Amino acid sequence: MQQSPVPPEPPIYRRIADGLREAILSGDLRDGDRLPxxxxxMAQYGIARATARQALSVLINEGLAVPKRGSGVYVRQFxxxxxxxxxRLSHDQWGQGQAIWDSDTRGRPYTVDDVNIDREVAEDAVARVLNSAEVWVRRRRYSVDGRPVQLSVSHFPATLVENTAITQHDTGPGGVYARLGDLGHAPARFSEEVRARMPHPHETVQLDLPAGTPVIVIGRIAYTSTGLPVEVNEMILDAASYVLQYDFDS
Amino acid sequence: MQQSPVPPEPPIYRRIADGLREAILSGDLRDGDRLPxxxxxMAQYGIARATARQALSVLINEGLAVPKRGSGVYVRQFxxxxxxxxxRLSHDQWGQGQAIWDSDTRGRPYTVDDVNIDREVAEDAVARVLNSAEVWVRRRRYSVDGRPVQLSVSHFPATLVENTAITQHDTGPGGVYARLGDLGHAPARFSEEVRARMPHPHETVQLDLPAGTPVIVIGRIAYTSTGLPVEVNEMILDAASYVLQYDFDS
DNA sequence: GAGTGGTCTAGACCACACA
DNA sequence: GTGTGGTCTAGACCACTCC
Structure with a gap:
């Protein structure tokens, strides 16, 4: 009867999840394959329904699998x-365009839906950055191949863009940045802050995110060449749909 | 008995989770507060144990709450x-150092543990970028305030760094980049690829991540001024512990 | 219609935290 | 010791998918 300080075995649901995960990561189960x-x-391991569900929920919450009602649980793709x-500093200019991760580089076309334009009182953080209590706000959703991938909320100082096409649905050729240029305030410098977190419920709905999918949040400030902040843009990206690339000198 | 096409009510566990989430996001429940x-x-809503657990698990998987065994479930902080x-392009130089999100800017000291240095056969992607089948690999873990926040794996072309301090624990003053400089291959340009996903199990362990915490994955290539790639560094960051900032001109 | 995942109940035993 | 969350069983009904 050896009773030594054995490291406790992981619970059953976790061992099952580990096995399935390995099958996925090793490639035994491939994109779109159906999991048991x-x-x-239940049959294979002699466990109860809830325990089997718990095992599958681990993989679902890790973003490795997606459940389809009435059909099954499937390996997810990236x-x-x-x-x-x-x-300007694009690294194509000095490297050979090398990248570590694969990505869909063919420029698939974006479509924009759910455009919303409003004049609003700015949130504190935005008001502080733009030095403006009131802002024009442009909310958009971008889709690729019919699937929503990004939400974007742009803020402009109200007095700066009043009576310009920036407050209209159709911003004209070149878009909002060209219109800012017309005003003598062309964006020249950018500061991007990047975070990642689990999505809020409305983001889950608007981006149609399966469980286990984080979002990347980009807060971007656009400055003119003289250092005047002219736009604050918060973008919410489906993390499973994006790789961000930043190139710079030291 | 009106029986109109009502939008189906969300299940109980979800309604409970929604209520708790709102309490957290609105500030009624604050950092570190205990959730019911x-x-x-079970008592308040007249539900079974599993249903109550399911409601709490929603918030835990969203990263809004953290369970503590034998104690309770608590609101999580960020x-x-x-x-x-x-x-070089740091936006402090041309802006007023404005930022959208709060962060702990005081430079809290990093500590490094779990250093591992090995000569290995490179993975395909790394071999392709570095144009080198064999690499020296430096694996490190960084902690702040005693809490692990980042894993880092650096790869260097084996023939380039052979017999330098880069293959030693103590890399000398200025660290590995200074040693690369000694060789006439000082890094001058960088390309960073940024992703976010749910952590793998070993990352969960090494970073001590609670459920509902994504990781930010940064793949960074360092080039010399002549465009020679000299390092590939993959970093895994606890997404709840970081804001990335990138500044650039258009 | 058969099979699937989604929700829910009513129990049980355990390890752990806290007083 | 009491209360907490962690794991697990054995059922149930439902909505949905696929054949």
């Missing part, structure tokens, strides 16, 4: 869009 | 470290 369902796990930060 | 426990929810990409 609840009934299969095929991101590449978003470049700086364009 | 399983027993409290107090990130700010990590700057470019230093």
């Amino acid at each position: 369902g609840e009934n299969a796990l 095929r991101p869009i590449r978003r470049h930060g700086s364009r | 426990g399983e027993n409290a929810l 107090r990130p470290i700010r990590r700057h990409g470019s230093r």
Whole structure:
């Protein structure tokens, strides 16, 4: 009867999840493959329904699998869009365009829906940055291949853009940045803050996110060449759909 | 008996979770506050244990709450470290150092543990970028205030750094970049790819991540001024501990 | 219609925290 | 010791998908 300080075994649901995860990460189960369902796990391991569900929920919450009602649980895929930060310093100019991760580089077309434009009282942080209590706000949703991938909320100082096309649905050729240029306030410098977190419920709905998908949050300030902040843009990206790339000298 | 096409009510566990979430996001429940426990929810809503657990698990998987065994479920806090990409173009130089999100800017000291240095056969992606089949690999873990926040794996072309301090624990003054400089290969340009995803199990352990915490993955390539890639560094950051900042001109 | 995942109940035993 | 969350069983009904 050896009773030594054995490291406690992980619970059953976790061991099952570990096995399935390894099958996914090793490539035994590939993109879109069907995982063993609840009934299969119950039979195979002699466990209760809730325990089988718990095992599957681990993988779902890790973003490795997606449940489909009435059908099964499937291996999830990752095929991101590449978003470049700086364009001028783009590393294509000095490297061979090398990248560590694969991505869909063909410029798939964006579509924009759910445009909303309003004049609002700015939130504290935005008011502080733009030095303006009132702002024009442009809310948009971007989709690629019919799937929503990004939410964007742009804020402009109200007095700066009043009576310009920036307050209209159709901003004209070149978009809002061209209109800012018309005003003599062309954006020249950018500061981007990047975070990641789990999505809020409305983001889950608007981006149609499965469980286990974080969002990347980008807060971007656009400055003119003289250092005047002219736009604050908060973007919410489906993390499973994006790779961000930033190139810079030391 | 009106029986009109009512939008189906969300399940109980979700309604409970929604209520708790609102309490957290509105500030009624603050950092570190205790949420109603399983027993409290069972009594208050007249539901079974598993249902109460399910409601709490929603918030836990969203990263809004953290369970503590034998104690309760608590509201989680977010107090990130700010990590700057470019230093030369640092936006302090032309802006007023404005930022959208709060962060702990006081430079809290890093500690490094778990240093591992090995000569290895490179993974495909790394071999392709460095144009080198064999690499020296430096694995490190960084902690702040005693809490692990970042894992880092640096790869260097084996033939380039052989017999230098880069293959030693003590890399000398200025660290590995200074040693690369000694070789006439000082890094001058960087390309960073940024992703976010849920952590793998070993990352969860090494970073001591609670459920509902994504990781930010940074893949960074360092080039010399002549465009020679000299380092590939993959960093895994606790997303709840970081804000990344990138400044650039258009 | 058969099979799947989604929700829910009513129990049980355990390890752990806290007083 | 009491209360907490962690794991697990054995059922149930439902909505949905696929054949």
